[in-house]
Amino acid sequence: MINFFIGMIVIVGTYVIYLFAKMIHRKMGYSFTAPVITSTIIIIAILLSFQIPYETYMIGGEWINELLGPAVVALAYPLYQQRDILKKLTAPILVGTSVGAIVGVSTGILLAKSVGFEDVIIYSLTPKSVTTPVAMAIAETIGGVTPLAAVFVMIAGIGGVLFSSIVHKIFRLNNYIGRGVGIGSASHAIGTSKALESSLLEGSISTIAMVVSAVVVSVITPGLVAILL
Amino acid sequence: MLKFSRIIIHIAFLYCIYLIGNWIQVTLDLFVPGSVIGMIILFVLLSTKMIKITWVEDGARFIVNNLALFFVPATVGIINYFDLFVGKGILLVVIVLFSTFLVMAGSGLTSQWMMRRKELNHD
Structure with missing residues (x-):
């Protein structure tokens, strides 16, 4: 019974904090004010100041966690909405995204390995380019730590948004397809919201790249890990 | 209320x-x-029209618009891994x-590059 109450408090509390974080993000609009970051920081601050263990929080958290699976399934919806653009630009988007996926997974593995990090950390770092729920699912499948995977995803998202204009200049990425595929493949949803600020079309392409990249990375990661690690 | 129950069903x-x-x-390992x-x-x-978009639309839109909510509990788990990012960890x-x-x-x-090539072939 007490677990039921803790669970309810956690679910309602998390939702309220999330809504608050969303409101802050709407007012500020920076990539580092993304609701997931603010909500996570607020909840961690509450847990630390009241000395509540993570395990207690997860009595309710598990319930929200359980919806991560259907959340990934739901990503088919934005892809379906953009199907006309996907049909028209199938080859550039698919090939570009696949190149990005291979580059991301292999450089992640090789760099982390050369510095000498443990395998479990490398497993968690490998899927960093894809949207958080998928990255966590991949990390779990290959034996990584899911919250750690989520943190690397955030770093890739925010970092990508911060240096995207430099990348555009250095590599002369000057059309919406190159830019959209680049930011969607590298920085998932955080990058996509940045692309949407440039133009609706760039945002749509970034959305497609983000979802396609999630599929490609989940297919190639186990193989590349086996070969490179 | 109807909308809410539709979201739940979706x-x-x-x-x-x-x-x-x-x-x-x-099953397939x-x-x-x-x-x-x-x-x-x-x-x-959806693409083959085996199911209608209206069967999932409200739920899918709610989830996609609030995607972050669903992984907040998981990201809070970083609370147990703070020490990883000190020292050499910053290299990560x-x-x-x-x-x-x-x-x-x-x-x-x-x-x-593929887009440019495609455009050239069409001209």
Whole structure:
């Protein structure tokens, strides 16, 4: 019974904090004010100041966690909405995204390995380019730590948004397809919201790249890990 | 209230597809997460008009618009891994950033180059 109450408090509390974080993000609009970051920081601050263990929080958290699976399934919806653009630009988007996926997974593995990090950390770092729920699912499948995977995803998202204009200049990425595929493949949803600020079309392409990249990375990661690690 | 119950039913439907994806993963012993298999199934079902978009639309839109909510409890788990980012751990941040830089350049350049070639062939 007490677990039921803790669970309810956690679910309602998390939702309220999330809504608050969303409101802050709407007012500020920076990539580092993304609701997931603010909500996570607020909840961690509450847990630390009241000395509540993570395990207690997860009595309710598990319930929200359980919806991560259907959340990934739901990503088919934005892809379906953009199907006309996907049909028209199938080859550039698919090939570009696949190149990005291979580059991301292999450089992640090789760099982390050369510095000498443990395998479990490398497993968690490998899927960093894809949207958080998928990255966590991949990390779990290959034996990584899911919250750690989520943190690397955030770093890739925010970092990508911060240096995207430099990348555009250095590599002369000057059309919406190159830019959209680049930011969607590298920085998932955080990058996509940045692309949407440039133009609706760039945002749509970034959305497609983000979802396609999630599929490609989940297919190639186990193989590349086996070969490179 | 009607809208709310529609969202719940749609999410329950998405959950069933997720369970089917999981079942396929386990049965065929695949490495691809069941949720990603479910996503592919839903996309195929929608594209081939086997199911109507109105069967999932409200739930899917609610989830996608509030995607972050669903992984907040998982990201809070970082609370147990703070010590990882001190000392050598900071290099992990550098690696992720550098790799992200390469992904953006590699994927962006490839698709831009293919697009140009496509346009040239059409002219």
